[in-house]
Amino acid sequence: MIITYRGHVMLEVKNSYLKLTLLLIVLFISMILGMYVYQHAHSKTTQQVDLIHATYVQPGRVLTPFQLQKTDGTTLSPATLAGHWSILFFGYTQCRSICPTTMDMLHKVYVQLRKDQVKTLPEMVMVSLDGQRDSLEVMNQYVKAFDPDFRGAIGPMKTIQGLTQELGVVYDDSQVSRPDGQIDHSGSLTVVNPAGEVVAFFIPPMQAMDVAKDLETLMNTFQMN
Structure with a gap:
C-alpha cells in the first residue's frame, strides 16, 4: 500500500508487514479469548x-512433546524445561530490528535481576526461526x-513450527531463501515455570524494568504442586 501527498510518496507498507500485523491481531484476540475460557473453566484452581x-x-499449560538442540550441548524439551524458570524467545541471527x-532488552532484564540479587536467574533461550543459516555455532x-x-536453540523446522503454533x-x-532474506515474526516472550508449565506471555512493546519486576513476582508466588 502506498500513500502519496501532492505526488510524493509519504508512506510505503509492505504487504508482508500488513499480513503479519493482521495475523498478530487475530492471534492475540484468539489467545486472550482462549485463556479466558480456559481460566473460567478451571476457576477453582486459579490464583x-x-x-x-x-x-x-x-x-x-504443559507443552506437547518436542526436542531441540541447545548451544550449551543439552536439549530443549518439556522435560528439560522443568526444574527452573525459563524465557523463550523466537527469532534469528540475521534479524535487523526485533x-x-x-x-x-532481555540483557537489561538480567542486569536488573542480578541487581535485585535474584538467586537463580531464569534461563533465556532464543529459538531460531532460520533453519538455513542459524547453526549452533552461529547461535551461540x-x-x-x-x-x-x-x-540458543535450533532444530527441525517442522518441530519449531509446531511449537510456535x-x-x-x-x-x-x-523470503528467507533470497539474498539477505528477512523473516517477519512476532516478538513475544513465553515464560515457563519450574513445573514445566507456560504461565505468562510478554507482548511488545516491553520495558526491561517491567519485565524484571513481573518475573520476580511470578517467581516469588510460585508454588510447586
Whole structure:
C-alpha cells in the first residue's frame, strides 16, 4: 500500500508487514479469548497475581512433546524445561530490528535481576526461526554477544513450527531463501515455570524494568504442586 501527498510518496507498507500485523491481531484476540475460557473453566484452581505487563496464564499449560538442540550441548524439551524458570524467545541471527532490540532488552532484564540479587536467574533461550543459516555455532556467538548466560536453540523446522503454533508465535519465512532474506515474526516472550508449565506471555512493546519486576513476582508466588 502506498500513500502519496501532492505526488510524493509519504508512506510505503509492505504487504508482508500488513499480513503479519493482521495475523498478530487475530492471534492475540484468539489467545486472550482462549485463556479466558480456559481460566473460567478451571476457576477453582486459579490464583491472582498482580503483574505490570505480562499476561498471566492460570492454570499453567504443559507443552506437547518436542526436542531441540541447545548451544550449551543439552536439549530443549518439556522435560528439560522443568526444574527452573525459563524465557523463550523466537527469532534469528540475521534479524535487523526485533531480535537485537529484544535481546538487548532481555540483557537489561538480567542486569536488573542480578541487581535485585535474584538467586537463580531464569534461563533465556532464543529459538531460531532460520533453519538455513542459524547453526549452533552461529547461535551461540549471537546470544552470548548480548549476555554470557543466554542460550540458543535450533532444530527441525517442522518441530519449531509446531511449537510456535502452540505458543502463538507468528512468523513468515517465505523470503528467507533470497539474498539477505528477512523473516517477519512476532516478538513475544513465553515464560515457563519450574513445573514445566507456560504461565505468562510478554507482548511488545516491553520495558526491561517491567519485565524484571513481573518475573520476580511470578517467581516469588510460585508454588510447586
